[in-house]
Amino acid sequence: MKFIQVLFIIALLMIAPAASACRFWVAVGADLDREFIVDQLITAKNSLKNLGEIYPDGWSVGFYDRGDEVVIRGDEAASFNEEYDEAVRYIAVLEPEIVMGHLRRASSGCVEGVPNPHPFRIxxxxxxxxxxxxxxxxxxxxxxxxxxxxxxxxxxxxxxQNPPESWIDSELYFLLIMKSVKEYDDDVEQGIRAAINKLYAKIEDENRYLNFFMSDGETVWIFRKGNTLFYRFDPQSRMTVVSSTVPDAEPNDWQEFPEDTLAVIRPQEFPRFSVLK
Structure with missing residues (x-):
């Protein structure tokens, strides 16, 4: 059994770096239950914790508290790091309205001894x-x-420390979007659309790996292009969850997030989707 697991991990590592780099999970809702958060991020079959061995270059979990962002980070694989579990349980008790988690599998920039820099802050x-x-x-x-x-x-x-070689492509992606938002007089959706269209003009379709999440503490914007992404929405509680990998063993409640699509998500609201292509 261990031999099969090793072969599986090797196969994943042979995938093109851009296609396999990183995993993220985001939940938005006014009633995010603590047990649900722990299950999704620790216990579930494909939780970020259980994927940590495949995405080993650090982890982060974060949330917003009255508009202030709080992010806890580690530089080890989440699978083997007790601090990851402690961070998730700490956040779960608070039951915030926006929670996010990220696993890094570095494709550029510094790596060794660096806690996962995702999510980046501005x-x-x-x-x-x-x-x-x-x-x-x-x-x-x-x-x-x-x-x-x-x-x-x-x-x-x-x-x-050694730009531009040491810079991370993901942070540059963030800067491009924020520059575009500013150019569009703080219209976030138009700014994102313009930034994505500029990238589409420069990058061939088969090399577009642009999935991201972004938040200002009130709204979450999530875009999919190139890698897997799934979502579930509970109309009763109006909770939206988006994840690179379906955490649950029974994925019946999950739907595939459409390609080339931006979702705008707020607590207690239905998610709104728009195609950017």
Whole structure:
């Protein structure tokens, strides 16, 4: 049995890095039950904890508390790290309205001894923004689209010891989106649409691995392109959960998140989907 598990892990590691990099899970709702959070992130068959061996380059779990973001991070695989369990249980007791988790399998930037930098943080317009990515792309494309002037004024905050080699493509992706949001007078959806269209013009369809989640503490925006993504919505509690991998052994309540699609999610509201292509 162990031999089969090893072969399975090796097979996953042979997948193209952009296609296999990272996993994320996001839940939004006014009544996020603590047992549900623990089950999804620790106990379930395909919880982030149980996927940690395959995505070993650190973990993070986070939430918002009265508009302030709180993120707990680790640099080890979640599968073997008791601090991951402690962080999840701590957050679950608080029952916040927005909870997120991320596993890193690094495709660029610094790795060794670095706690998972996802979700990245930016303070903009009086709000605390978080951004997590599942995918990968050439950093030079992002650098060119962002521009030298903007990068000089807003350089990446993580892995900045030896730029641009040390920079992480995902943080550059975040900066591109935030620059675009600013250019569209803080219209987040239009800013995201413009940034995605710029990337589509530069990246061939088969190499577009652009899944992300982003939040300002009130709203969560989630986009899918290139990697797996699933969601479930409970109309009674109006809880929305989005995950790279279906955590449950019985995935009947889950639906595939449409490609090229942005979801806008708020507590106690039905998620709204729009195609960006």
């Amino acid at each position: 303070t903009y317009n009086g709000r605390k923004w978080l951004f997590g990515h599942n995918g990968g792309m050439r950093k030079q494309i992002l650098i060119d689209l962002i521009g030298e002037d903007f990068l000089a004024r807003h350089p990446p905050a993580v892995c900045n």
